[in-house]
Amino acid sequence: MIQFQYERVSTPAAALSALSNSGNAKFIAGGTNLVDLMKRNVMSPRKLIDINSLPLKHIEQQNGKVTIGALALNVQVADSKLILEKHPLLSQALNAxxxxxxxxxATVGGNMLQRTRCHYFYDTTLPCNKREPGSGCGALQGFNRMHAIFGASEHCIAVHPSDMSVALVALDATVLVRGPKGERRIPFADFHRLPGDHPEKDTNLQANELITAVEIPDNAFNQHAHYYKVRDRASYAFALVSVAAALNIDGGMIKEARLAMGGVAHKPWRLTEAEKSLAGKPANEDSFRQAAAIAMQGAKAYKYNAFKLKLGENVIVEALKTAAQKA
Incomplete structure (x- = not known):
């Protein structure tokens, strides 16, 4: 790990000022991902700006939405009575x-910004366009069991690791950010990027901006929601495939649905066409299997992850079945 400077700030304005006055600086809160990357020399910021004293730890409801501060801890959000009542899908995803x-x-903002766990990204002796643009993607012809089946490019087939983000994209969340030009709002579906020609860019957050909060609009998905994660071991493992499923059911019929997948793309993967197919259908296995088939259209496997094609379809069905059975 290289030497670095350290500065603690207590206001968002001071955080942005410290960032703008420093070359190659990074905000740090929980540090559960950034410190690991620094230890492995994958990231080498010259300065760390500690933002833990910023007043961004709130979890509150007002004006038809729940607002979660960027520095709220994952455990606080998962255990919050408000989240458990209004958005149990988010609590389930965090606990997974x-x-x-x-x-x-770990903080909410840090969870959103965590980087891929692709072993080609973490191993500095191997080629990785995300870590070193132009060096190549070792995973394309290498061991790609954990890698993407949607939205990949010839430059990168890594997947986004966050479970929390899969639930937030399904719940139509909005990210609030602050920069030198003031505040702006980013739909969660647009916050993370597909790799395209620039896999080194994980998000559409600007280099001089700070995440301040996430907003989730009120919805009718608090009764029938389930987060289903398939992984190699029961704890502390990233998803091979995960699904966030939420249904609004009335009289056995689906009025509205929300679906998103994790472990399959460079960003949390929203399944909008599958959602549309479920509207007005009975909440039964036939409807779920039809939606799952639609969801998997366009998926492309690589040498070692072809199993994800069938697994993904089955996990969607099981997540929907479990969500529908909840009361």
Missing amino acids: GASAQIRNM
Whole structure:
């Protein structure tokens, strides 16, 4: 790990000022991903700006939405009575991610910004366009069991690791950010990027901006929601495939649906066409299997991850079945 400077700030304005006055600086809160990357020399910021004292830890409801501060801890959000009542899908996704120790340190903003766990990205002796643009993608012809089946490019087939983000994209969340030009709002579906020609860019957050909060609009998905994660071991493992499923059911019929997948793309993967196919259909396995088939259209496998094609379809069906059975 290289030497670095450290500065603690107490207001968003001071954080942005420190960032603008520093070359190659990064904000740090829980540090559960950034510190690991620094230890492995994958990232080498010259300055860390500690933002833990910023007043961004709130979880509150007002004006038809729940607002979660960027520095709220994952465990606080998952255990919040408000979240459990209004958005249990988010609580389930958070509890499915990482270990209890990590959840006790990780923040909402940091969770959104965590980087891929692709082993070609982490190993600095291997080629990786995300870590070193132009060096190539080792995963394309390498061991790609964990990699993308949607939205990949010839430059990168890595997947986004966050469980929380899969639930937030399904719940139509909005990201609030602050920069030198003031505040702006980014739909969660547009926050993360597909790799395209620039896989080194994970999000559409500008280099001089700070995430301040996430907003989730009120909805009718608090009764029938389920987050289903398939992984190699029961804890502290990233998803092979995960699905966030939420249904608004009335009289056995689906009025509205929300679906998103994790472990399959460079960003949380929203399944809008599958959602549309479920509207007005009975909440039964036939409807779910039809939606799953639609969801998997366009998926492309690589040498070692072809199993994800069938697995993805089955996980969608099981997530929907479990969500529908909840009361």
